[in-house]
Amino acid sequence: MGSALLESLLEPEAGETAASQPDWLNATRRSAAIAVERDGLPGPRNEAWKYTSLRALEQRRHANGDANALTRTVDPARFLLPGIEGARLVFVNGVYRPDLSRKSPVDGLSISTLALATASDLDASRALLEREFSDPASAFARLNTVLAADGPIVRVRAGATIARPIHFVFIGGSADSEIAWNLRAVVEIGDGASLHLIEHHVNSSGTGAAQLGNIVSQYAIGRGARLDLVQIQDAAESASLIRRSEFTIADDAVLSTHTLETGAQMMRHDFIVDLAGRGARLISRGVFALHGRQHADTHLDVQHNARDTTSDIVWRGVADQRSRGVFHGAITVAAGADGADAQLSNKNLLLSANAEIDTQPVLEIYADEVKAAHGATVGQLDEDALFYLRSRGLAPDAARRLLISAFCSAVLSDLPEQHLREHLDALLAARLPQATEE
C-alpha cells in the first residue's frame, strides 16, 4: 500500500479478533481492514482531500496505542470546566481512565465504554458500530473501525431529560514515542429525550512527540429529541487530529452544535449530518482560529433527506502567520425533501499575507420548493475600524485583538451556558493569533 503509516499501524494485529467481543463486531473490523489495505489513504487527486495533503503523515511511522496510557500523569486543570459538574469520561491516548472520570448515575442515562461494554451493551449499539465506510475518502474512519478499542458509549432513554451536561475528554498525552490512538464514540438519544454534551479535546502538556489521534463519533438523535453539543478542540500543537462526527436526526429532532477549533498541528474534521426525519433541524455554529503553521480542514456535509428540514450554519475562521484554514460547507437537498430551508454562512479573516483560507460552499438541490442561501467571504481586518479604535486610545495590538475576538465571539455568543461561553471566550483570547503585521 506504500504507506509507512498504515504499515506501522496495521502490521502486527490487523483485524485481529477479540474473543470477548461479538462476532459481528469482529467481522466489521476485518472487513474494514481489508478496505484499508486495498485503498490505502486518499491521494492528492481525491476531491475530499484536495486542500489537505496526507503525504507527510503517510510517511511517518506511529506505534499503535500507548502501553502506558493508564499511568500517564494528567493535571485535571487541563480539562476541568467551570460549572460543568455532570458525568465525565476521560480518555488518555485512546484509553479510558476511570481515575480521572466520574460516572454519576442519572436516571435514564446509560454510560459505558467500548472496552468495558458487555456483549449486550454492544449489541444495543450494533446499528452504529457495524457501520461500513464505503467511500475511500473515509480511510481514517475505516482505520478507526479496525483499531479503535475504546471510547464512550452513551444512551439516553426515550423521554429522559439529562439536565447536567456530559463531558467527554479526549487527551493526547505525552508519550515516549510517536504514537497513534483511536477512539470510537457512540451516542444514542431516545425519542423525546434531551442531552447536553461537551466534546473536549485537550493536551496534557504544551509540547511532546508528534502523535496522531483518530476519532469517529456517531450520534443518533431520536424523534423529537434534542442534542446540544459543544466541541472544544485545543489539542497539542504537535498533534495530528482526525475526527469524523456523524449525526442522524429523526423527525422533529434538533441538533445544536457550537464548535471551537484552536489546537493541533494538522486537524481534519468531517462533520456529517443526515437530516433524516421530517422537520429535523440543525443549528451549527463554529469558529476556527489558527496561528503558526497550523492546518485545519473542516468538512461539513449536511444532507436534507426529508421534508421540512432546516439547517442553519454559521462558521467563521481566522488565520494568522503561516497557518492554513479550509472550510468546505456542502449542503445537499435530496429529491423529495420539499420545504427544506438551508442557510450557510462562512466568513473568514486573514491576518497575515502568508496565511491562507480556502472556503468552498457547495449547494446541491434536487427538490422543489426549497429555501436555500449560502455565502462565503475571506477578508482582512477593517482598517477604518482599526483607526477608529486607535483614535480613541487603544494600542494597535489591543485594537486588533478586540476586532478579531469580536469577529469570532459573535458566532459563539448564543451559547446558553454562561460559564462555558466565558471559557470559550477565554480560550479564544489565549489562542487567538497575535495579529502581528507580518
Next chain:
Amino acid sequence: MLNIENLHVRVAGKEILKGLSLRVNAGEVHAVMGPNGAGKSTLGYVLAGREGYEVTEGSIEYEGKNLLEMEPEERAAQGVFLAFQYPVEIPGVNNTYFLRAALNAQRKRRGEPELDSMQFLKRVREKLSVLHLKDELLHRAVNEGFSGGEKKRNEIFQMALLEPKLAILDETDSGLDIDAMKLVADGVNAMRASERAFVVITHYQRLLDYIVPDFVHVLADGRIVESGDKTLAHKLEEHGYAWIAERKLAGAA
C-alpha cells in the same frame, strides 16, 4: 495649544493641504468652514494621525510637542479627539466595553489609575443625561445599526466621556435634524472650558448658531484664506463660498 504652520499634505499622490496655518489656544472655539473638497476632513484626519496622509512640508505642534511624531493612540492619550464625520460601525464590540477599554488605555498611558466598572458606569451616567442618549445604545455594538443622528451623538458622548483637551468635530452637524443638532451643541457647550479647545469643521453656518465660535476660518483649496470672528460665518452664509474666491481674485489684482 495647537500650532499648525504651513502644512502640506498629500493623499494618494494628490496634494490636498497646501500651506495651511492655524493657531488655537486653550479655551477657544475655532470654526473651520469651507466648500466641499477644500481639505476640511483631511485636516481632521491629519490631526488624529490617520495613515495614508503624507505630510510633505510644515509642522504641527501640540502642547509644545511635535504631534506628527505621535501614534494615533498617543495623541488620544495626550488629549486629542476627533469626532468622525462617518463614525465606524464595529459589529461584535460592545459600546460600553469599548469605551471603558479606550478610557483606561488612555489613563494607563498617562500614568493615571484605571477606572473599575463602578467608577466607569457612574461617569457614563453623568454624561449620558446631557446628550439624552438611550441607555440601550450602550449595550449595543459600537455604532452598529445606529441611525445617523445616534452615531453623531455617540461621538459627542465619547468625547464627553474621554474629556479631551483638543476636540476636532468633523462635520458633526451633517445629516442631523435641528433637534439632534441642538443636543450635539448642548453637549459641546457643556464642555467648553478654559483648558479645552475645539476645532469645529463644518460646511454650513447653521451649527455655529448653537456653538458660537471665537474665531471663524475659511478653508479653500488647501489653505486658510480668510479668518475673522463669528460674523464671518454669517457673511459666508449670505454670499456663499464664491464670494471668497472673488475677494481672493480682487486681492491678487
